[in-house]
Amino acid sequence: MAEQKRKKKLKVDVSSGQKKNVFTDYRLLKKMWDAGESYSAMAEATDAHYDPDRHDATKATRHKIWRARHKGVWIDGKRVIFGERPK
Secondary structure, three states: OOOOOOOOOOOOOHHHOOOOOOOOOHHHHHHHHHHOOOHHHHHHHHOOOOOOOOOOOOHHHHHHHHHHHHOOEEEOOEEEOOOOOOO
16 A cells, blocks of 8 residues: 655644634623623624624624524533523
8 A cells, every 4th residue: 555645734823923712701791791782892892803894893703692692601610501682
């Protein structure tokens, strides 16, 4: 059998200053969700990559909330599912 060359793993350039995985403070996001804050206010407070000039600036935050409402997230060792939005 012919030996297969292994592909080298691509290394992430850390010198650029931007990490891919950044901690999300779901505790703060839950507090703002229960208070009825806007998506843009929640994104500005919790999203490390928030840029108001982007085409859809709140997409990442809306996805985090979708995940928290449907699958749940872990806050202080407990699984928390976000409830309905207050009116």
